[in-house]
Structure formats: C-alpha cells, structure tokens
Amino acid sequence: MILDLFLQILSTLKDTLLDVLPILSIILVFQLFIIRKPIPNVKKVGFGFFYVLLGLTLFLLGLEKALFPIGKMMAEQLTSINFLNSSGSLVDSLTWVDYGWVYAFAAAIGFSTTIAEPSLMSVALKAEEVSGGAIHSTSLRISVAIGVAIGISLGSYRIVVGHPIHYYIISGYIVVVIQTFFCPKLIIPLAYDSGGVTTSTVTVPLVAALGLGLASTIPGRSPLIDGFGLIAFASLFPIIAVMAYAQLTQFKTHDKTKGR
Amino acid sequence: MYQQLSVFYKSFVGSFKDLLPIILVIAFFQFVVLQQPIPNISDILIGLILVVLGLTFFIYGLEMSLFPIGESMAHAFAKKGSIGWLLTFAFCLGFGTTVAEPSLIAVAKEAANVAATGGIIEKSVESQASYANGLRYTVAFSVGIAIVLGVLRIIRAWPIQYLILGGYVLVVIMTMFAPEWIIGIAYDSGGVTTSTITVPLVTALGVGLASSIKGRNPMIDGFGLIAFASLTPMIFVMIYGMVLS
Numbered sequence: 440m441i442l443d444l445f446l447q448i449l450s451t452l453k454d455t456l457l458d459v460l461p462i463l464s465i466i467l468v469f470q471l472f473i474i475r476k477p478i479p480n481v482k483k484v485g486f487g488f489f490y491v492l493l494g495l496t497l498f499l500l501g502l503e504k505a506l507f508p509i510g511k512m513m514a515e516q517l518t519s520i521n522f523l524n525s526s527g528s529l530v531d532s533l534t535w536v537d538y539g540w541v542y543a544f545a546a547a548i549g550f551s552t553t554i555a556e557p558s559l560m561s562v563a564l565k566a567e568e569v570s571g572g573a574i575h576s577t578s579l580r581i582s583v584a585i586g587v588a589i590g591i592s593l594g595s596y597r598i599v600v601g602h603p604i605h606y607y608i609i610s611g612y613i614v615v616v617i618q619t620f621f622c623p624k625l626i627i628p629l630a631y632d633s634g635g636v637t638t639s640t641v642t643v644p645l646v647a648a649l650g651l652g653l654a655s656t657i658p659g660r661s662p663l664i665d666g667f668g669l670i671a672f673a674s675l676f677p678i679i680a681v682m683a684y685a686q687l688t689q690f691k692t693h694d695k696t697k698g699r
Numbered sequence: 700m701y702q703q704l705s706v707f708y709k710s711f712v713g714s715f716k717d718l719l720p721i722i723l724v725i726a727f728f729q730f731v732v733l734q735q736p737i738p739n740i741s742d743i744l745i746g747l748i749l750v751v752l753g754l755t756f757f758i759y760g761l762e763m764s765l766f767p768i769g770e771s772m773a774h775a776f777a778k779k780g781s782i783g784w785l786l787t788f789a790f791c792l793g794f795g796t797t798v799a800e801p802s803l804i805a806v807a808k809e810a811a812n813v814a815a816t817g818g819i820i821e822k823s824v825e826s827q828a829s830y831a832n833g834l835r836y837t838v839a840f841s842v843g844i845a846i847v848l849g850v851l852r853i854i855r856a857w858p859i860q861y862l863i864l865g866g867y868v869l870v871v872i873m874t875m876f877a878p879e880w881i882i883g884i885a886y887d888s889g890g891v892t893t894s895t896i897t898v899p900l901v902t903a904l905g906v907g908l909a910s911s912i913k914g915r916n917p918m919i920d921g922f923g924l925i926a927f928a929s930l931t932p933m934i935f936v937m938i939y940g941m942v943l944s
Contacts, residue, residue: 444745458804461839462795462896466768469788474775478768487764494757495801497749502805505746508739509725516733544728551720557713558898569919604883605874612867619860625919628859631926635893640754641717643802643891647809663817667810667883674890674929 447500455495463488502644510648511655517541518656535599541653542592548649549591549673552642553584559637559677562629566681569625573688579681586680587637587673591646594672598653601660604668611675618682623689630681634674646670707759714754718747757801761896770903777907782854785908786847792904793846793928796897797839806891807831807838810884819880819943833939838888841935845927846901852923853908853915859923866930873937881940888936889929898925 470478478484516522517540553559563576563583597607619627638646646669654666729737737743769792776788797803811831815822820830852862874882893901906921 459799461798462765465791465795466765466772469772469791470768473784474772484764484768487760487762490756490760491764492760494753494755494760495799496753498753498757498801499804501746501749501751501753502801503746505743505750506721507805507809508743508746512738513725513728516735517728522733540728540732544724544732547724547728548721551724552717555716555720557717558894565922603879604886605871608886609871609874612871616864616867619864628919628922628926631859631863632922632924635890635925635929636898638802638890638894639717640800640802640894641721641750643894644805644809645721647806647887647891651809651813661817662813663819663880664883666813667887669887670806670890671883671886 448496451500452492452496455492455499458495459488459492498640506641506644507648510645511652513544514541514649514652515656517544518653535596538595538599538657541595541599545595545649545669546588546592548642548646550584550588552639552645553587553637553677554580556637556639556642558639559583559633562633562636566626566629566685569629570623570685570688573692574626574685579684582680582684583633583637583677586676590672590676591669594650594669595653597668597672598650598660598665599657601665604671608668608671608675611679615675615678615682618679618686621686622682623685626681626685630678630685633681634678637677638670638673642673643670646673706762707755710759710762711751711755714751714758717754718751722747758895765896766899769900770907773900773904774907774911777904778911786850789846789850789904790843792843792900793897794839794843796900797842797892797928798835799896800892800894802894803835803838803888803891806884806887807834810834814880817880830943833943834884834888834936837935837939838892838932841931842892842897842928844935845931846904846924848931849905849924849927850908852927853905853920854912856915856920859926863926863930866927866934870930870933870937873934876941877937878940878944881937881943885933885936885940888932892932893925893928897928901925901928 470476518538522540559580560576563579566574566579567576593607597604622630647667650669651662651666654660654662654664660666729735772788773792776785808827808831811820811827811834814820814830815827820826848862851857852859877885901924902921905924909915909919909921912920
C-alpha cells in the first residue's frame with residue numbers, strides 16, 4: 440500500500456511539473472532577458488520551487504483521496520432514501536422541503552470555511568482601513584460568511600429543484616448593479632474583489648464535489664447540467680454582502696449625524 | 700535553519716486551520732445528523748494528511764520562491780518601463796499563475812469526467828485530458844486578458860463599475876448562445892481561478908502600480924484586478940463550450 444502511494448505520487452509529480460512550467464519559464468524569461476539581473480538567492484528559490492512541486496503533488500493526490508470522496512459521500516448520505524425516509528416521506532412524494540439537511544450542511548460548510556479564510560481576513564482589514572474604521576473587520580467577515588452560507592444553500596436548493604442556474608446568477612447581478620449605485624464609492628473595488636477571494640483552494644473542490652454528488656443522487660438531475668454552479672453562488676453572494684454591510688454602516692452613521 | 704522551521708510550522712498551522720472547519724462540520728453531520736460510519740475512513744484520513752502536507756509545502760515553497768520574485772518583478776514593472784512590457788508581464792502573470800492553480804486543476808479534471816459520462820466528449824483518457832487542459836488554458840488565457848484590462852484601468856483611471864457592468868452584460872448575452880452543459884462550469888470557473896497563487900501576486904501588481912502613479916490611492920485603485928479575473932473566465936469558457944459543440 441505504501442508502494443502504491445509512492446507510485447501515485449510519482450505519476451502525479453510528472454503532471455504537476457507541466458503545471459508549474461509556464462509560471463517558472465515566465466519568471467525566468469522576464470528576470471534574465473528583460474530585467475537582466477541574476478536571480479537573488481538562487482539556491483533558496485530552487486528549493487522553493489521544489490517544495491511548490493512536491494506540495495502541489497501531495498495536495499492533488501489528497502484531494503482525490505479525501506476531499507472529493509467526502510463531498511460526494513456527504514451528498515449521497517444526505518440524500519439517501521433511508522435517511523430521508525426517517526422523516527416519514529415516500530420516495531415518489533419527495534419535495535424540496537425534505538432535503539432540509541442538505542441546505543443546512545451547505546450553509547454550515549459555507550459559513551465555517553469562509554470565516555476561517557485567510558485572504559478574506561486581509562481583505563476585511565483593508566476595508567476597515569479604507570473606510571477609516573467605519574467598517575468593522577470582524578463584522579464584515581461575519582456578513583460575508585453569512586452571504587456565502589446563503590449562497591451555497593440556495594445553490595443546493597437550485598440543484599434539488601433543477602432550475603437553470605442563469606436565472607439565479609443574473610438576478611444576483613441585477614442586485615449587484617442596483618447596490619453599486621447606492622454603495623459608498625470607496626468600497627466598490629474591494630467588494631467586487633471579495634467574490635473571487637472567498638473561495639479558497641480547499642473549499643472549491645469540496646463544494647464542487649458536493650454539487651456533483653447532489654446532482655447524481657437526486658432523481659431527475661444530471662451532473663452535466665445541474666452539478667456545477669455552487670462555486671458561482673459562493674462567489675456572487677460575498678459581493679452583495681460586502682456592499683450591503685457598507686450601506687448599512689453608511690446608513691447608521693448618516694442617521695447619527697442627522698440626529699445631532 | 701531555526702527561522703525556516705518556524706516559517707514551515709506557520710504554514711503548516713495555516714493549512715491545518717484551512718481544513719479544520721471542514722473537518723468539524725463533516726464530523727458533526729456524520730455523528731449527530733447522519734449517525735453513520737464513514738466508509739474508507741483510512742483512505743480519507745491518508746488523503747486529509749496529504750492535503751495538509753501538500754498545502755504546507757506548496758505555500759512554504761511559494762513564499763521562498765515565487766512570491767518574492769513575482770512581487771519584486773511586479774513592483775519593478777509597475778515603477779518603470781514601457782506600457783508594452785508592463786502589459787505583456789501582466790498577461791503572462793495572469794496566465795502562468797492560473798495554469799498552476801491547484802483548485803482549477805482539480806475542478807477541470809472533474810469537469811472532464813462529468814463531460815465524458817454525459818456523452819459530450821469521448822470517454823477515453825486522452826480526450827478527457829485534452830478537454831481538461833483546454834478548459835484550464837481557456838481560463839488561464841482569460842485571466843491574462845483580465846489582468847491586462849485591470850492594469851489598463853488603473854493606468855487610465857477608468858471607473859471599475861462600468862467595466863464590471865459591461866462584463867455582466869456580456870455574460871448574460873453569452874449565456875443565451877452557449878450550450879446548456881457549459882453554463883454551470885463556466886459560471887463556476889470565475890470563482891475557481893482566483894486563489895492561492897494568483898491573488899497575492901496579482902494584488903502585488905495592482906497595489907505596486909497604484910502607488911507608483913501620481914494621484915492614485917493604492918487602497919482604492921490597487922483593487923479590482925481580482926474582480927476582472929473572476930469575470931472574464933465565465934465569458935471565455937462559454938466560448939470554449941460553443942467551439943466544442
């Protein structure tokens with residue numbers, strides 16, 4: 440079994456070498472031919488690249504052994520007939536309400552991974568700085584986490600009922616557009632960025648596997664049409680949440696100055 | 700040596716913290732809600748250890764090699780040099796970092812699996828690999844375009860909201876023409892692209908650029924590059940789907 444693992448590591452290593460090659464050659468070409476300076480600390484950088492390679496290899500292997508199976512397993516178990524039947528409904532008469540635990544799980548994963556997301560922490564701190572302290576970084580993180588939780592559970596509701604994804608995402612865009620007109624200007628670039636930032640390397644595969652698992656176990660859904668899209672929800676709702684939070688604080692301070 | 704160990708330890712704790720909320724939530728649902736044993740627990744445990752170790756080495760290695768060089772390069776190109784080279788560098792940076800992005804590699808592979816099962820492409824190792832690579836290079840190309848656009852925005856001080864709104868309109872239009880099976884993965888690719896490698900390097904470029912141009916506030920003008928990078932892949936992946944079908 441250890442030999443097996445070792446062989447798997449070797450074969451993944453070969454692929455990851457190709458994955459890091461573009462960025463490696465870009466850096467080398469720009470450094471040597473355009474900036475025309477030798478690379479400082481060549482030895483350290485070399486070791487660094489080796490670690491990047493090794494890390495990427497182990498991570499991808501771990502994804503396939505753990506995160507993907509976990510996401511699919513949770514989806515299967517939460518939608519299995521035995522589990523759903525304990526609430527007393529028949530297979531044919533299952534409605535979206537019966538999948539309550541699926542939404543709860545999706546929301547829990549969304550909230551917990553977002554609140555612990557390091558890149559969101561740095562964005563939140565910057566937002567606090569930009570706003571001159573009017574925006575509180577912890578409250579901002581909580582509101583984004585709530586946004587992602589709502590987003591992913593709404594996304595799994597969509598998979599359960601089988602609606603086309605673009606209706607949801609386009610409605611989300613309309614909300615973003617309306618908010619943009621009323622939101623404090625300083626926060627807009629940060630808010631737009633927060634959508635891409637909140638979905639981390641660990642969360643993405645798990646959430647993708649959850650969606651695919653749901654789409655393949657719920658009767659009448661196909662992974663091809665319904666399986667993807669959860670990550671899109673998870674990157675749209677933070678934008679709405681950040682702007683909503685900024686609007687709320689603006690509203691509050693506005694109220695206070697009026698009252699005086 | 701000691702210093703290196705402490706950096707390594709820090710990145711280990713960081714990766715573990717990334718995973719911890721997931722483990723807690725899953726444990727809670729397994730034991731309290733589902734009350735079922737986890738099948739293949741040993742395989743999953745090995746996998747989780749590999750994920751933490753892998754992420755640790757990956758981030759540790761990035762901080763030793765790619766981040767310092769990339770950041771100093773981003774600053775150098777932002778401070779001086781022609782716009783032509785700056786834009787070339789911006790494109791290459793977006794393209795190169797996205798190709799190596801771990802979550803994109805994983806999701807593209809899964810998408811190829813699903814497409815093969817769904818009969819969109821042939822169910823063979825080669826055609827799945829070429830679909831996955833096609834998807835990744837499409838996304839990487841569009842992130843390159845996004846960073847170029849974002850850099851131009853910072854230089855010319857275009858207001859970000861109009862560009863993003865324009866992008867949304869394009870996404871809506873493309874959705875009407877794209878085949879149904881690509882829409883979900885296209886929408887997802889926006890969020891997938893921007894994580895471990897891309898965000899720090901691209902942010903360094905944006906902030907360096909905004910702080911080297913007179914009258915720009917790095918706090919405000921430096922941001923927004925990631926926003927473009929999560930929008931353009933949606934458009935280009937839908938084009939990829941249209942080309943394939």
